[in-house]
Amino acid sequence: MSAVEEAANEAPAVEAVPKRAMTLGYGTSLVVLALLIIVPMFLKNFFVFQLTMLLIYALAVLALNILTGGSGQFSLGQSAFYAVGAYTSAILMEHMGVNYALTLPVAGIICFGFGFLFGQPALRLSGIYLALATFALAVAMPQLLKLGFFEHWTGGVQGLVVTKPDAPFGLPISQDRWLYYFTLVVSIGIYIASVNLLKSRSGRAFMAIRDNEIAASAMGVDVALYKTLAFGVSAGITGVAGGLGAIAVQFVAPDGYTITLAISLFLGMVVGGVGWLPGSIVGSAFIIFVPNIAEHISKGLSGAVFGVLLFLVIFLVPHGARQVAMVAQQMLGKLKKN
Amino acid sequence: MSVINLRLGAFAAALALLAATSSGAFAQKKYDTGASDTEIKIGNIMPYSGPASAYGVIGKTAEAYFRKVNAEGGINGRKINFISYDDAYSPPKTVEQARKLVESDEVLLVFNPLGTPPNTAIQKYLNTKKVPQLFVATGATKWNDPKDFPWTMGWQPNYQSESAIYAKYILKNKPDAKIAVLYQNDDYGKDYLKGFKDGLGDKAASMIVIEESYEVSQPTIDSHIVKMKSSGADVFFNITTPKFAAQAIKKNQEIGWKPLHFLNGVSSSIGSVIKPAGFENSQGIISSNYLKDPTDAEWKNDAGMKAWTEFLDKYYPEANRSDIFVMYAYTVAQGLEHVLKASGNNLTRENVMKQAASIKNLELGGLLPGIKVNTSATDFAPISQVQLMRLKGETWERFGEILSDDAGG
Numbered sequence: 225m226s227a228v229e230e231a232a233n234e235a236p237a238v239e240a241v242p243k244r245a246m247t248l249g250y251g252t253s254l255v256v257l258a259l260l261i262i263v264p265m266f267l268k269n270f271f272v273f274q275l276t277m278l279l280i281y282a283l284a285v286l287a288l289n290i291l292t293g294g295s296g297q298f299s300l301g302q303s304a305f306y307a308v309g310a311y312t313s314a315i316l317m318e319h320m321g322v323n324y325a326l327t328l329p330v331a332g333i334i335c336f337g338f339g340f341l342f343g344q345p346a347l348r349l350s351g352i353y354l355a356l357a358t359f360a361l362a363v364a365m366p367q368l369l370k371l372g373f374f375e376h377w378t379g380g381v382q383g384l385v386v387t388k389p390d391a392p393f394g395l396p397i398s399q400d401r402w403l404y405y406f407t408l409v410v411s412i413g414i415y416i417a418s419v420n421l422l423k424s425r426s427g428r429a430f431m432a433i434r435d436n437e438i439a440a441s442a443m444g445v446d447v448a449l450y451k452t453l454a455f456g457v458s459a460g461i462t463g464v465a466g467g468l469g470a471i472a473v474q475f476v477a478p479d480g481y482t483i484t485l486a487i488s489l490f491l492g493m494v495v496g497g498v499g500w501l502p503g504s505i506v507g508s509a510f511i512i513f514v515p516n517i518a519e520h521i522s523k524g525l526s527g528a529v530f531g532v533l534l535f536l537v538i539f540l541v542p543h544g545a546r547q548v549a550m551v552a553q554q555m556l557g558k559l560k561k562n
Numbered sequence: 563m564s565v566i567n568l569r570l571g572a573f574a575a576a577l578a579l580l581a582a583t584s585s586g587a588f589a590q591k592k593y594d595t596g597a598s599d600t601e602i603k604i605g606n607i608m609p610y611s612g613p614a615s616a617y618g619v620i621g622k623t624a625e626a627y628f629r630k631v632n633a634e635g636g637i638n639g640r641k642i643n644f645i646s647y648d649d650a651y652s653p654p655k656t657v658e659q660a661r662k663l664v665e666s667d668e669v670l671l672v673f674n675p676l677g678t679p680p681n682t683a684i685q686k687y688l689n690t691k692k693v694p695q696l697f698v699a700t701g702a703t704k705w706n707d708p709k710d711f712p713w714t715m716g717w718q719p720n721y722q723s724e725s726a727i728y729a730k731y732i733l734k735n736k737p738d739a740k741i742a743v744l745y746q747n748d749d750y751g752k753d754y755l756k757g758f759k760d761g762l763g764d765k766a767a768s769m770i771v772i773e774e775s776y777e778v779s780q781p782t783i784d785s786h787i788v789k790m791k792s793s794g795a796d797v798f799f800n801i802t803t804p805k806f807a808a809q810a811i812k813k814n815q816e817i818g819w820k821p822l823h824f825l826n827g828v829s830s831s832i833g834s835v836i837k838p839a840g841f842e843n844s845q846g847i848i849s850s851n852y853l854k855d856p857t858d859a860e861w862k863n864d865a866g867m868k869a870w871t872e873f874l875d876k877y878y879p880e881a882n883r884s885d886i887f888v889m890y891a892y893t894v895a896q897g898l899e900h901v902l903k904a905s906g907n908n909l910t911r912e913n914v915m916k917q918a919a920s921i922k923n924l925e926l927g928g929l930l931p932g933i934k935v936n937t938s939a940t941d942f943a944p945i946s947q948v949q950l951m952r953l954k955g956e957t958w959e960r961f962g963e964i965l966s967d968d969a970g971g
Binding site: 474480 | 610611612647648650653657658662664666678679680682683685686687748749750
């Protein structure tokens with residue numbers, strides 16, 4: 225049986241999500257946005273920092289969501305793209321004195337290229353085989369970063385310390401708050417662009433490939449191009465998230481970008497709801513806060529507690545936050561009718 | 563002129579008087595965030611999960627030790643509130659946990675966070691915030707840098723000190739040595755190598771006949787050993803982690819190379835290095851230590867060791883008695899207890915750092931007899947003494963006097 229036949233007979237890896245169901249309504253979006261703008265004004269710097277990390281991981285989860293939820297390809301290698309983005313920003317800032325805001329597009333472009341190139345061999349693989357190939361990438365990345373050859377730039381095992389930017393124009397807000405709003409603006413920009421991408425011709429091509437590759441190619445979609453493109457876009461966004469992460473954490477080291485990170489991002493996507501972009505932020509909240517809660521419950525068994533919580537989520541709401549949102553919407557609808 | 567001088571003098575005298583009286587009034591009690599009449603909050607970060615979770619036992623032991631301190635009435639009447647978080651050895655998580663400790667839990671200081679990358683990640687943050695990063699659990703030399711990082715302090719003998727001590731021994735006992743060095747190509751290996759070369763001084767270039775490095779990813783280091791043998795070296799400094807250390811010892815025997823063999827303290831474990839490599843292959847190897855090895859029968863009736871066993875029986879009965887990390891944590895927790903006691907009622911971060919930097923000849927039950935903790939405003943390497951030991955039969959036999967070296971980062 226050829227790979228094509230196999231792909232045709234296989235059940236779709238990702239359940240089809242109608243285009244409209246991928247986003248939130250305008251009203252809800254505005255409420256979420258208002259919350260994201262107002263709440264940090266009343267929080268301590270530490271919580272603002274946590275919220276910044278929440279947005280950054282949400283971006284990375286969103287990127288994976290475009291790849292998996294949009295074009296139906298799996299990736300366990302997102303940590304590698306995240307690392308490349310983080311190191312790009314860190315090296316540009318520390319070795320070349322480039323402004324932090326300018327390092328992000330560079331990180332995005334480099335990761336786009338990296339993802340696009342990786343997408344080429346990945347074309348031949350699908351489903352779990354692709355997941356394994358990307359897994360290899362994630363495992364290799366921390367060791368590559370430690371190589372003596374790059375050490376002058378990467379700092380080897382020691383990593384690189386990054387200087388945190390001050391608020392510009394002498395604005396009287398703390399570094400953390402400034403970085404939060406900066407991240408928020410970048411995130412909103414990327415979110416809107418992603419939503420539009422999925423609504424566009426390219427987005428429809430992604431989804432056609434996800435639902436049925438053969439049918440898509442019969443309709444004239446360049447399957448190879450769009451599959452690699454999806455990889456590129458996903459890697460690019462992850463790279464920007466990585467760059468932001470490096471600036472927020474003020475440090476990059478190989479140990480920060482292991483396979484654990486890739487799995488966390490994957491987890492975030494599933495918990496948020498595969499193919500539902502707003503779920504990214506819920507998924508991100510899950511991977512940031514739930515381990516802390518688990519540790520709070522039992523230090524020695526934090527991993528087990530986390531496992532139980534995860535199991536509960538998957539068991540009760542297998543479609544993640546999307547399912548919760550849909551149930552809430554239905555209940556609201558009923559209330560309105562009454 | 564003289565009038566002005568007189569006035570100035572009077573003013574100065576008045577100021578001095580004021581300072582004297584006011585300091586008298588305030589010397590009673592002075593607190594920074596994290597300390598009060600009833601408690602002192604201590605933060606800690608450990609890899610309880612993830613690849614380095616074997617070290618988590620350090621946090622558990624410290625926690626048990628502070629339970630003992632509290633049960634015995636606390637420090638100067640204040641209870642220790644020990645808050646320990648998991649970072650899974652991931653630097654971004656370490657930053658999050660450090661910020662949580664400082665900004666949300668509001669601890670007085672961060673004590674004994676583990677690992678070189680995690681500590682590097684939070685060093686700048688803690689120094690900007692002026693929060694002590696006290697007695698970090700890593701052997702890197704860079705923690706002894708009071709000028710650039712006055713809020714960070716190491717604890718154990720650092721890698722450079724240790725290798726400088728071997729160098730001194732070689733200079734004294736085998737001045738015409740031809741030395742072969744094998745080191746792991748990363749920060750740890752290079753740290754050792756630098757200390758060794760500094761220790762040899764001018765003679766480094768002429769004495770070291772061959773320098774070989776290996777990557778952790780290599781499956782075996784056999785080819786390096788063969789190459790070193792052919793160089794005609796008669797002293798071998800083995801800077802390797804346990805797996806490779808055992809390989810090197812075995813290969814030496816196989817190809818019949820019998821140099822004077824120095825093994826870094828990192829790999830001096832009988833259980834994970836010497837035994838797998840074979841006792842018969844390891845006779846005469848020289849290494850060093852600063853802690854009492856709990857498995858060594860020599861300490862059976864030692865007072866310090868008895869106190870340790872008693873503590874474990876009462877507060878941490880499930881501890882593994884042969885784990886050297888349990889001994890390490892016990893000792894470093896005692897170090898912190900000493901600093902907090904010395905700080906008295908002046909529990910400001912500045913004073914804690916000042917007391918930590920003025921430890922004089924402190925002896926602790928877990929340290930080898932004669933090894934003392936010493937710090938000063940310019941020396942942030944608390945333990946910088948070790949004792950050499952030679953493998954004889956199935957145990958290490960300590961020999962010579964306590965040797966010291968203060969390397970700075």
